[in-house]
Structure formats: structure tokens, C-alpha cells
Amino acid sequence: MRALTWQGKRSVSVEEVPDPIIQEPTDAIIKITSTAICGSDLHLYEVLGPYMSKGDILGHEPMGIVQEVGSAVTNLRVGDRVVIPFNIACGTCLMCSLNLQSQCETTQVREKGLGARIFGYSELYGSVPGGQAEYLRVPFADYGPFKVGQDLPDVRYLYLSDIVPTAWQGVQYADVPDGGTLAVFGLGPVGQFAARAGVHLGYRVIGIEPVPERRAMAERHGVETLDYSDTIGDELREMTEGRGPNSVVEAVGMEA
Numbered sequence: 001m002r003a004l005t006w007q008g009k010r011s012v013s014v015e016e017v018p019d020p021i022i023q024e025p026t027d028a029i030i031k032i033t034s035t036a037i038c039g040s041d042l043h044l045y046e047v048l049g050p051y052m053s054k055g056d057i058l059g060h061e062p063m064g065i066v067q068e069v070g071s072a073v074t075n076l077r078v079g080d081r082v083v084i085p086f087n088i089a090c091g092t093c094l095m096c097s098l099n100l101q102s103q104c105e106t107t108q109v110r111e112k113g114l115g116a117r118i119f120g121y122s123e124l125y126g127s128v129p130g131g132q133a134e135y136l137r138v139p140f141a142d143y144g145p146f147k148v149g150q151d152l153p154d155v156r157y158l159y160l161s162d163i164v165p166t167a168w169q170g171v172q173y174a175d176v177p178d179g180g181t182l183a184v185f186g187l188g189p190v191g192q193f194a195a196r197a198g199v200h201l202g203y204r205v206i207g208i209e210p211v212p213e214r215r216a217m218a219e220r221h222g223v224e225t226l227d228y229s230d231t232i233g234d235e236l237r238e239m240t241e242g243r244g245p246n247s248v249v250e251a252v253g254m255e256a
């Protein structure tokens with residue numbers, strides 16, 4: 001199959017690689033129909049390079065059609081259309097039972113002191129081949145992948161793999177009071193969805209972002225916006241009776 005591979009700092013390329021195969025009875029093989037690029041992939045391209053190896057397959061935001069299932073998989077059938085969450089979790093350990101799947105005790109990368117494995121995300125997260133490829137091996141396939149309808153195009157579902165739930169969870173953790181004001185720093189994909197989640201939940205949302213096109217996109221969805229500047233704190237207080245927003249989501253990212 002063909003797959004997008006890491007070749008070195010700031011260097012990726014599509015290469016011919018072996019097809020994935022079922023290795024455990026709980027695996028499934030997915031034929032990928034769509035896959036997104038995450039803001040997090042930029043870290044691999046650059047600062048997390050030391051944790052990558054030449055040839056690693058990237059990608060953790062895929063969806064597709066079930067191609068093959070292991071003998072222990074009962075929830076999925078060949079032909080099902082599925083979205084694959086980026087975390088790999090077992091579904092049966094203590095952390096999974098607490099809905100803390102990113103800390104799954106079965107797939108956790110203990111030698112690095114980190115959480116659950118993630119598709120296509122360096123040795124820090126288990127060096128698992130990723131989904132920017134024609135086929136993907138999915139461990140614990142009964143638990144992670146979720147089935148979606150057949151009617152709507154991929155783009156209506158794909159963002160459920162990471163960016164929508166990430167943004168939604170960020171807004172939940174921000175714990176905005178009813179009718180309160182939420183500031184969202186950064187209006188990339190995560191910030192756009194966080195801001196729209198805030199509007200959807202009835203909050204006043206102020207997005208802070210230096211790129212005008214990204215501010216304009218948020219404004220089309222009911223978000224007030226500001227350019228980033230050194231006086232951003234004062235500007236936010238001015239807009240909120242001198243108090244500042246009730247809650248803040250930081251969606252700029254690691255390098256910043």
C-alpha cells in the first residue's frame with residue numbers, strides 16, 4: 001500500500017510500504033477513505049522529530065470501511081463504515097472504566113511515563129503505524145472505532161476522530177457558567193470548534209487569533225474576535241465590564 005511517512009525533520013513523503021495484517025484476534029483492518037492532518041502533526045514535523053524514525057507512518061484522524069476483522073471482534077463486520085478515534089484504548093481496564101481512555105492502563109507507554117498509545121504519533125505514544133495510509137491496523141477494534149451512517153459524505157463524520165471531541169472536551173473542562181463569557185485563544189481547527197461549541201452552549205465567545213481569515217470564519221458562526229496583541233488582557237477586560245472572561249480555552253499549541 002501507499003502511506004505518508006516521516007523521513008526526517010521537515011521531510012515527509014508518500015512511500016510504498018507493506019500492507020498491515022491482523023496480529024491479534026482483537027484487531028481489525030480498515031480501508032481508509034478519508035484522513036485529516038492535525039495541528040499536532042506539525043509537532044512531529046519539527047520539534048518531536050527526535051522521537052520519530054525514518055519510515056514511520058503518520059496520521060491519527062482517519063475513517064474508512066472495515067476490510068477484515070480478527071476472530072475475537074464481535075461489534076464490527078466487514079463493510080461497516082467507521083471513524084477511528086486517535087487514542088488506542090482497551091475498554092476493560094480501570095482507566096477505561098472511568099472514561100479516562102487517554103490513560104488506558106493496557107496500552108499506556110510506561111517506559112516514557114506517558115498515556116495511552118496514539119496512532120501515528122512517535123515512540124512517545126508507542127510507534128503505532130498511523131492512518132494517513134491506504135489501510136490501517138486497529139487494535140482493540142471492538143472498543144475504539146464507532147460506526148456511522150452510510151448516507152452523508154465523509155466530511156460530516158471525519159472530525160469526530162479527534163478535533164471535534166478535543167474542542168468539546170476543552171470547553172467542558174473550561175467550566176463556563178451559564179450565560180458566561182468564554183475566550184478562545186487560537187482559531188485553528190481546535191479553536192474554531194471550541195468557539196462554535198461555546199456558541200452552541202449559549203456562551204458569549206471571544207476568539208483571539210492573528211490570522212484574519214480565521215477570525216472571519218469564526219465571526220460567520222457568531223463569535224466575536226480580536227487580533228492578538230500585547231494589550232490583549234486589557235482589551236478583553238474592556239469587553240467584559242473590567243472583569244475578563246469567565247473561562248479560557250488555549251488552542252494555540254505547544255510551540256507557542
Ligand SMILES: NC(=O)c1ccc[n+]([C@@H]2O[C@H](COP(=O)([O-])OP(=O)(O)OC[C@H]3O[C@@H](n4cnc5c(N)ncnc54)[C@H](O)[C@@H]3O)[C@@H](O)[C@H]2O)c1
Binds near residue numbers: 188211214251252253
Ligand atoms: N489533545 C488533543 O487531543 C489535541 C487534538 C488536536 C490538537 N491538539 C493541539 O491543539 C493545538 C491547536 O491545534 P490546531 O489544529 O487548531 O492548530 P493550528 O496550528 O491550526 O492553530 C493554532 C492557531 O493559533 C494561532 N496563534 C498563534 N499564536 C497566537 C497567539 N499568540 N494568540 C492567539 N492565537 C495564536 C495561529 O495563527 C493558529 O491559527 C495544537 O497544539 C495541537 O497539537 C490537541
Ligand SMILES: [Zn+2]
Binds near residue numbers: 041
Ligand atoms: Zn489530532
Ligand SMILES: [Zn+2]
Binds near residue numbers: 091096103107
Ligand atoms: Zn484500557
